Amino acid sequence: MTSQLLLQDVSVAYGDFTAVAGISLSLEQGQIGCLLGPSGCGKTTLLRAIAGFEPVSAGDIVLGGQVISAPGILLPPERRRVGMVFQDFALFPHLDVRRNIGFGLAALERTERRARVDDMLALVGLGDYAGAYPHELSGGQQQRVALARALAPGPDILLLDEPFSSLDTELREQLAGEVRELLKRNGVTAILVTHDQHEAFAMADQIALLRGGRLAQVDTPYNLYHNPATEFVAEFIGQGSIIEVSVNEAGELNDGLGALDMVHRDWRAGERLRLLVRPDDIEYDELSQLHLPVTNRAFRGANYLYELRLPDGQRVPCLTPSHVDTAPGLSLPVRFNLQHVVVFKSGVETSGV
Ligand code: ATP
Numbered sequence: 083m084t085s086q087l088l089l090q091d092v093s094v095a096y097g098d099f100t101a102v103a104g105i106s107l108s109l110e111q112g113q114i115g116c117l118l119g120p121s122g123c124g125k126t127t128l129l130r131a132i133a134g135f136e137p138v139s140a141g142d143i144v145l146g147g148q149v150i151s152a153p154g155i156l157l158p159p160e161r162r163r164v165g166m167v168f169q170d171f172a173l174f175p176h177l178d179v180r181r182n183i184g185f186g187l188a189a190l191e192r193t194e195r196r197a198r199v200d201d202m203l204a205l206v207g208l209g210d211y212a213g214a215y216p217h218e219l220s221g222g223q224q225q226r227v228a229l230a231r232a233l234a235p236g237p238d239i240l241l242l243d244e245p246f247s248s249l250d251t252e253l254r255e256q257l258a259g260e261v262r263e264l265l266k267r268n269g270v271t272a273i274l275v276t277h278d279q280h281e282a283f284a285m286a287d288q289i290a291l292l293r294g295g296r297l298a299q300v301d302t303p304y305n306l307y308h309n310p311a312t313e314f315v316a317e318f319i320g321q322g323s324i325i326e327v328s329v330n331e332a333g334e335l336n337d338g339l340g341a342l343d344m345v346h347r348d349w350r351a352g353e354r355l356r357l358l359v360r361p362d363d364i365e366y367d368e369l370s371q372l373h374l375p376v377t378n379r380a381f382r383g384a385n386y387l388y389e390l391r392l393p394d395g396q397r398v399p400c401l402t403p404s405h406v407d408t409a410p411g412l413s414l415p416v417r418f419n420l421q422h423v424v425v426f427k428s429g430v431e432t433s434g435v
Contacts, residue, residue, distance in 0.1 A: 084147065086111040086271045087132070087239055092141035092151075094124075094131050100139070101127040102295040109239075109288065112269040114262065116286035118276060120318070123292040125275045129241055132273065133166060134159035146238045165232030169244040171224045173216040179203070179227050180212040186235045202230040205264065221249045222257055229261065233270065240265070240272040246281060258284040279319055283307075291315055310358070313426055321387075322360040324426065325396045329355055337393045338372055340418035342425070349427070358424040361387055361401035365417050373413040374398075390414060 089107040093100055102124035109115045117125040130136045132143060134150065134157060142152035145164070150157040173182050183202050187195045203209045206226040216224055225245065232240055245261070246254040262285045265272050274285050282289050283303045291298040291306060298318075299311045310316035313324060327335045331351040333342040349355055374390035377397060381404065388400040388408075400416055408414050 085109060085144070086113070086146060087115075087273070088144040089128075089132075090141050090144070092128070092131065092143060093139045094127050094136050095139040100295060102131075102292070103140075105141070105290070105292075105297055107290055107297075107300060109271055109273070111271055112266070113287045114265060114272045114274065114285055116274045116276060116282040116289045117292060118279060118282045118289050119292035119298070121277060124295040125277070125292060126243065127295075128292075129243055129273065129275050132239070133164050133241055134162050163235075163238035165235065165237035165240045167225075167228045167232045167240070167242045167245045169247055171216075171228040171248075173224055173227055173231075175216050178213050178215055179208060179219070182216070182227055183230045183234055185231060198234055202234050205233070205268070206230045222253050225249065225257060229264070233268075238271065240270050242272060242274040244276055245274070247276075247278070254278075254281065255284060261285065291318065293318075307360075308422060308424070310424060313356070313358075316358045316424065316426070320360060321399055322358055322363075323396070323398050324356050324358050325392065325398060326354055327357055328352060335418075335420075339392070340420045342420050342423070349425075356426040358426065359398045359418075361399040363419050363423055364390070364398060364400040365419050366400070366402040366406050366414060367417040368415055370415040370417045372417065373415050374400075375413050376408055376410045378410055379408075388414060390416065 085108040087109040089105055092105045093103045095101065105128060107115065117128055119125055127136060131138055131151060137156045138151045138153065140153060142149050144150065145162065149155060150162055174185065180199055184195050184199045187198055190198060203212055206229055208223060208226055211219065211223065219227065246257055249257065258281050276282055286303060288300060289303055289306055290300045293314055299306060299315050306315060306319045310319060316322065316324065327339065329335055329342060329349055335342065374392065376388055377391050378389040380387045383404065385404050386402045386406060388402060389397050390400050391397055400414065
C-alpha cells in the first residue's frame with residue numbers, strides 16, 4: 083500500500099535555529115497519526131510544515147503521491163488538500179453553523195454546496211443546529227462544527243492541532259473516542275498534535291514521540307508503552323518507575339523480587355540492570371512472601387494505584403483492584419510479574435517482549 087502522507091528526513095529551521103530535524107514518518111490512507119511530546123519539542127512546527135505554513139530546510143513531504151514541500155518547493159496552504167482543526171476551533175462568530183461549514187466550498191454550485199453541508203451536518207450529528215451561531219453552542223458542539231468545516235472540502239489529510247485542549251477532561255476523552263470513530267468510519271487520514279498521551283492513545287494508530295526536535299520513537303500506542311526504545315520514552319509514556327536491580331546467574335533479582343525471563347538474557351551474574359516497572363507489572367497476591375510497605379496510594383474508582391517501597395528504598399507503583407484496601411504504613415503482599423518487563427542497560431533497551 084502506498085503512503086497517503088510521507089515525511090522523508092524532514093527538517094524545519096527558523097533562521098539559524100533548527101526546530102525539527104531528520105523526521106521520517108509514513109501514514110497510510112485512513113490511518114490516524116499523532117505527534118506527541120513535551121512543550122517545545124517541535125510538534126506544531128511539523129504540523130505547520132505539513133499544512134504549508136513553514137518551508138522545510140531539508141527532506142520532503144509527499145501528500146497523495148505529490149511532493150508538496152522540499153527545499154525550494156512550497157505548495158501554498160490553499161493549494162494543499164489539507165483540512166485543519168485548531169485548538170480554539172477558529173469558528174467565524176458572525177456566521178451560523180451552516181455558513182461556517184460551507185465556508186471552504188465557495189467553488190461549488192449552490193445546491194451542491196447545500197447538499198454537501200447537509201451531509202457534514204449529519205456526519206457530526208448537528209442537523210438541528212444548522213441556524214445556530216457559535217456562541218449558542220457548547221464546546222463539544224463547536225468542536226464538531228470545526229471538524230465538519232475541515233472535512234467538507236474532502237481533504238487528503240486532516241490536521242488536528244490540540245483539538246481537545248480547551249475542553250474539560252471528561253468531555254475531552256469522550257470526544258477523542260467519538261472523533262476517532264467518525265474518522266475511521268469515513269476513512270479519513272489524520273494527524274493529531276497533542277501533549278496529552280491519553281488523547282494520543284485514544285485516537286492514534288501510530289504515535290511519533292518527539293524530543294528536542296528529533297524522533298524519539300514512532301510506533302503503535304501498545305509498543306510505545308510496552309516496548310519503549312529508550313528510558314526517555316519509558317518515562318514519558320505511561321506511569322512507572324525505573325529501578326536498579328542486581329541479577330544472579332539464575333536470573334533472580336535481589337531481595338526476592340522474582341526471576342527474569344532467561345531466554346532474553348544478556349547479562350552477567352552480579353550485574354546491575356535498570357528495570358522499567360509499570361503499575362500492572364506488580365500484582366497483589368495474598369499468598370506472596372514478598373511484603374512491601376505502602377508509602378502512598380490513590381483511589382481511582384475501579385482500582386487503587388499504590389506506591390510501594392522496596393527494601394533498598396526505591397519506590398514502585400502497583401495497581402490493585404479497588405477492594406484491596408491497605409493504608410500507608412501497612413504492607414501489601416505482592417508478586418512481580420516479570421514476564422514482559424523491560425530491561426535497560428545504560429539507558430538502552432536490552433530486553434522486553
Ligand atoms: P508546545 O507543545 O509548547 O506548543 P511544540 O512541541 O508545538 O510546543 P513548537 O511550537 O513546534 O513546539 O516549537 C519548537 C521549537 O521551535 C521551540 O524551541 C520554539 O521556541 C521554536 N519556535 C517555534 N516557532 C518559532 C518561530 N516562529 N521562530 C523561532 N523559533 C520558533
